[in-house]
Amino acid sequence: MRIGDTVHRPPGPRLARDVLLQLARAGFDASPRWLGTDEQGREVLSWIEGETLVERGRMHPFVGDPSLKVTFTDEQLRAAFRLLRRYHDAFVDDPVCHGDFGPWNLVWREEMPVGVIDFDDVRRADPSEDVAYALRAFVSYGFAEAEPQELVQRTRLALDAYGRRYDVPAILAEEYERVEERCRRNGWHRALARLPQERSWLETNRALF
Secondary structure, three states: OEEOOEEEEOOOOHHHHHHHHHHHHOOOOOOOOEEEEOOOOOEEEEOOOOEOOOOHHHOOOOOOOHHHOOOOOHHHHHHHHHHHHHHHHOOOOOOOEOOOOOHHHEEEEOOEEEEEOOOOOOEOOOOHHHHHHHHHHHHOOOOOOOOHHHHHHHHHHHHHHHOOOOOHHHHHHHHHHHHHHHHHHHOOHHHHHHHHHHHHHHHHHHHHO
């Protein structure tokens, strides 16, 4: 619930609160501030002005009709991965992954990402996990209506903006293993049914990376 310039919400994981406090200490200005709790025990967070892309099916790699997918511009792609790197840099030697760094969890102004929200899936893990997740969400291997070489080029743009090179086939393969485990654990059968299409695209085009 939004109340003025604050958001009041049920308590989230303890680590999520700790992450927001650390981001504030690090001077990261693109996330909500944790302001305490209200008289009902709800967490109080600062409000980030902007828009959210609520049509998740248009942005998710295995939800919705591929013909209606959002295609992000090069500028949007670079901005999103610069934002991800700023988030990771706030933790120095004790990395914490956001865990759900997709376009649906960013705040947008004038069609550019300016904020990160929804920290309920944060976890201590190597930043490459967030990078693979974000590549999958923003580039959409296997579902985007684009030639493989174009998707490889978009991947390079993203990683250049992030400022670090990765073995993309390797981190994507690891991400698909995590995806399968989550799908089976949560009973996400529709998502699980589309996962082979992503894996097949990667296997076919691995050499392009």
